[in-house]
Amino acid sequence: MTAFSQLDAFYQERGKHARELHDSGKKVIGYFCCFVPDEIITAFDMVPYRIQGSQSEPIDQADAFIEPMACPFARSCFNLALKGKYDFLDGFVAPHSCDTVERMYHIWRHNKPAPFNHFINVPHMMGPSSDEFYRKELAYFIKSLEEWSGRKLDTGKLKDAVRLYNRRRAVLRELYELRKPDPPLVSGTEITKVLVAGMGIPAANHIELVKQFIKEVKERPQPKAQKLPRIFIWGNEIDDIAFIRLVEESGAHVVMDDLCTGTRFFWDDVPQTDDPLDGIASRYIQTHCPRSNVPQAQTRKKDLENRYGYINRFVKEWGVDGVIFYIVRYCDTCELEGPDLREYLNEMKLPVLMIEDDYSTSTIGQLRTRVQAFLEMITT
Amino acid sequence: MEAKEQVKTTAVKGTDMARKVRGLVKNIYKSAHEAKAEGKKVAYFMVASQYDEIIRAMDVVPLPTENYAGLCAAKRDMDRFLLKAEADGYSQVLCSYARIGLGFDSLRKELGGIPEGAPDGGMPVPDMMLGSSAVCDPRFKWYQAAGRYLQVPTYSIDVVAPPVYADLNAVRDYYIKYQKEQMQGLISFLEAQTGRKMDKERLWETIRLSDKAWQLWYEIDRLRVAIPSPMPTQDHFSIMVAGHYYSGTQVAVDFYQGLYDEVKYKAENSIGVIPDEKYRILYGGGLPPWHTLWIFNYFESFGAVFVIENVYRGYDPVEVPSHVKDPVEYLAWRAYLRFTQRHEKARANSGNPIVERLLGMIKDYKIDGVVFHACRSCRATTVGQVHLKNLLGQYTDIPMMQLVSDMVDLRDYSEAQWKAQIGAFIEALAGRSA
Numbered sequence: 001m002t003a004f005s006q007l008d009a010f011y012q013e014r015g016k017h018a019r020e021l022h023d024s025g026k027k028v029i030g031y032f033c034c035f036v037p038d039e040i041i042t043a044f045d046m047v048p049y050r051i052q053g054s055q056s057e058p059i060d061q062a063d064a065f066i067e068p069m070a071c072p073f074a075r076s077c078f079n080l081a082l083k084g085k086y087d088f089l090d091g092f093v094a095p096h097s098c099d100t101v102e103r104m105y106h107i108w109r110h111n112k113p114a115p116f117n118h119f120i121n122v123p124h125m126m127g128p129s130s131d132e133f134y135r136k137e138l139a140y141f142i143k144s145l146e147e148w149s150g151r152k153l154d155t156g157k158l159k160d161a162v163r164l165y166n167r168r169r170a171v172l173r174e175l176y177e178l179r180k181p182d183p184p185l186v187s188g189t190e191i192t193k194v195l196v197a198g199m200g201i202p203a204a205n206h207i208e209l210v211k212q213f214i215k216e217v218k219e220r221p222q223p224k225a226q227k228l229p230r231i232f233i234w235g236n237e238i239d240d241i242a243f244i245r246l247v248e249e250s251g252a253h254v255v256m257d258d259l260c261t262g263t264r265f266f267w268d269d270v271p272q273t274d275d276p277l278d279g280i281a282s283r284y285i286q287t288h289c290p291r292s293n294v295p296q297a298q299t300r301k302k303d304l305e306n307r308y309g310y311i312n313r314f315v316k317e318w319g320v321d322g323v324i325f326y327i328v329r330y331c332d333t334c335e336l337e338g339p340d341l342r343e344y345l346n347e348m349k350l351p352v353l354m355i356e357d358d359y360s361t362s363t364i365g366q367l368r369t370r371v372q373a374f375l376e377m378i379t380t
Numbered sequence: 381m382e383a384k385e386q387v388k389t390t391a392v393k394g395t396d397m398a399r400k401v402r403g404l405v406k407n408i409y410k411s412a413h414e415a416k417a418e419g420k421k422v423a424y425f426m427v428a429s430q431y432d433e434i435i436r437a438m439d440v441v442p443l444p445t446e447n448y449a450g451l452c453a454a455k456r457d458m459d460r461f462l463l464k465a466e467a468d469g470y471s472q473v474l475c476s477y478a479r480i481g482l483g484f485d486s487l488r489k490e491l492g493g494i495p496e497g498a499p500d501g502g503m504p505v506p507d508m509m510l511g512s513s514a515v516c517d518p519r520f521k522w523y524q525a526a527g528r529y530l531q532v533p534t535y536s537i538d539v540v541a542p543p544v545y546a547d548l549n550a551v552r553d554y555y556i557k558y559q560k561e562q563m564q565g566l567i568s569f570l571e572a573q574t575g576r577k578m579d580k581e582r583l584w585e586t587i588r589l590s591d592k593a594w595q596l597w598y599e600i601d602r603l604r605v606a607i608p609s610p611m612p613t614q615d616h617f618s619i620m621v622a623g624h625y626y627s628g629t630q631v632a633v634d635f636y637q638g639l640y641d642e643v644k645y646k647a648e649n650s651i652g653v654i655p656d657e658k659y660r661i662l663y664g665g666g667l668p669p670w671h672t673l674w675i676f677n678y679f680e681s682f683g684a685v686f687v688i689e690n691v692y693r694g695y696d697p698v699e700v701p702s703h704v705k706d707p708v709e710y711l712a713w714r715a716y717l718r719f720t721q722r723h724e725k726a727r728a729n730s731g732n733p734i735v736e737r738l739l740g741m742i743k744d745y746k747i748d749g750v751v752f753h754a755c756r757s758c759r760a761t762t763v764g765q766v767h768l769k770n771l772l773g774q775y776t777d778i779p780m781m782q783l784v785s786d787m788v789d790l791r792d793y794s795e796a797q798w799k800a801q802i803g804a805f806i807e808a809l810a811g812r813s814a
Contacts, residue, residue: 124513129561136554336521339469
């Protein structure tokens with residue numbers, strides 16, 4: 001069995017392995033978004049599980065608890081919880097990443113409480129006092145886990161966890177290197193599966209599988225150059241291959257991303273500091289999410305550079321020809337960010353297609369025409 | 381510009397003081413234009429950001445962009461701004477307050493001046509924008525986005541509140557410390573913009589005025605327990621202008637003193653909003669339908685009066701410990717105490733501080749039914765209403781209804797649908813009282 005087929009199985013049957021771990025006595029802690037450090041949960045010998053929704057299942061139960069004008073990704077996650085698909089979670093943790101997730105935490109906690117429930121307030125502003133506040137919130141999260149588990153956090157284990165997740169980050173970056181050639185050695189569809197699979201299994205297993213997968217990719221016959229447009233995807237949650245596959249089937253290579261389910265969660269390392277919590281706090285608060293407010297620079301040009309300079313690097317190094325924004329509807333911060341980022345990318349002479357979607361595979365047909373038209377525009 | 385007929389949107393007010401608010405609103409925008417002409421600093425700002433007193437103490441003239449969106453809706457002059465923002469790439473589901481603000485800024489830039497016939501003379505170009513994370517995310521992202529149209533210094537602060545199940549003894553100190561640091565950051569920014577230092581005595585004075593106004597406002601709302609109702613919810617949506625846009629000034633204190641006297645007189649003399657009050661309704665939450673405020677009068681035609689509301693005054697007065705001697709620390713403490721004032725009660729009962737507030741209102745104001753307003757473009761005040769309804773249903777069997785439209789975007793409103801829903805709701809109320 002190849003590493004990829006194993007990763008594919010984890011992708012297809014999300015939660016299966018975590019449920020098995022729960023059944024074997026492991027504590028599984030489910031969490032939302034990119035602001036809950038895996039390292040802390042792992043240092044308690046618990047298994048972090050990134051909560052995902054289902055783009056292929058209709059949201060058929062959540063309406064009785066939460067309004068339809070809320071983020072459909074969050075509603076889908078809660079819908080799965082209502083159907084018992086997250087009953088294996090021993091803990092439920094939500095960060096204050098955005099308005100909907102903040103409100104969702106309270107609704108979820110009331111209607112489907114886990115044995116352990118915790119909310120982490122994450123500053124929207126950035127700066128020294130915000131760093132300190134977030135660090136205090138993480139310390140309080142640790143204290144809550146200690147009280148619930150009856151065990152003190154071992155700082156040595158937290159340092160080990162930092163090293164473990166940095167190894168995973170490194171191996172994922174190595175995988176992303178394989179997207180640089182033309183044509184890329186690994187597809188966006190495959191990458192999505194690899195990343196989503198990793199959100200539901202222990203990091204050590206994921207690292208081994210990704211390493212093996214990289215080896216498998218390198219052993220494949222070299223693909224012939226096709227000169228298809230190289231696409232960068234920016235947005236929020238893509239935990240299903242449907243949209244990425246649509247872009248690739250329409251005649252493009254998806255070569256890089258800035259997504260909650262992509263580089264945003266793993267790209268930057270946690271610095272190794274004497275007190276590991278210092279490094280963890282400084283790394284996670286810098287997550288490039290539109291919900292965080294980068295302090296204004298003196299000029300508009302500098303301001304955009306401050307906010308999107310990291311994307312500039314992605315675009316250049318991965319040889320991007322065009323950018324598609326995939327925004328799950330009702331994400332106010334992405335909706336406000338989109339036009340600014342488009343301005344920045346247009347300055348770089350990059351065409352942008354902005355798509356607002358319902359987090360549902362049922363809309364794929366409608367999107368196909370827009371994507372095809374965009375790709376046609378790039379190639380002509 | 382072609383003259384057009386003004387469609388009636390506003391509600392008939394219950395109090396004389398509410399009828400005076402229109403002048404206060406006009407004055408907000410007039411003052412901003414005058415301030416600009418005099419070389420004073422004018423700032424875009426967001427309500428309920430806990431920083432009003434700081435802005436006033438620095439003699440910066442606040443220009444409330446959310447209020448302007450509501451004003452445009454009440455004047456039914458919102459479409460050109462909404463459509464402009466949408467043409468500029470903003471989604472139709474994005475906060476419509478933000479869409480109006482961004483559309484207005486975009487048009488003003490494009491035209492090189494105030495769009496012709498803009499309500500109340502329009503908003504002048506501000507000298508700065510002051511956002512915050514209080515209430516919702518768009519309140520700082522909006523101003524960041526407005527940087528497309530306005531090359532002015534922009535500064536936002538975090539406003540933080542611990543969740544209901546937090547151990548307040550464990551988190552209180554660092555929450556207050558962070559809040560204070562955020563406010564100090566704003567002061568430093570304002571000092572740099574205005575070229576003058578914050579006068580702490582002046583800050584204490586604006587705090588005293590603000591606390592006095594909010595105390596009077598609280599006492600007015602307590603008078604509203606009277607039967608029949610001496611002041612309806614549609615008046616609240618007018619009289620809130622003093623508390624939110626004149627906070628920290630004598631204007632707000634004088635206004636609420638006048639309103640207090642009037643409401644007290646009406647309560648003592650049983651002068652109700654309508655002659656035959658049959659049902660007492662709680663506006664359970666959601667931003668007001670600024671485009672259609674007359675709907676409150678429509679309810680009244682069935683004898684249903686909105687007697688109290690849960691929006692735009694989310695907290696009661698709090699007592700900051702006497703050991704707090706620094707005004708900025710006082711503001712940080714006050715914010716913390718406001719946000720946590722029902723946490724303990726909630727932990728012992730429903731688990732939800734807003735439910736505790738609503739249950740208190742249902743009891744004190746002898747409520748017969750609850751109406752929520754879900755706004756398609758407002759996550760902050762809409763997401764969770766169904767949850768609140770579900771929780772309230774565990775404690776009371778009074779009828780509850782959720783109307784859906786938007787705070788300003790008329791495209792999300794259906795009069796026929798609302799009237800059908802309201803008819804059914806009134807029947808449910810009548811069925812209970814039969």
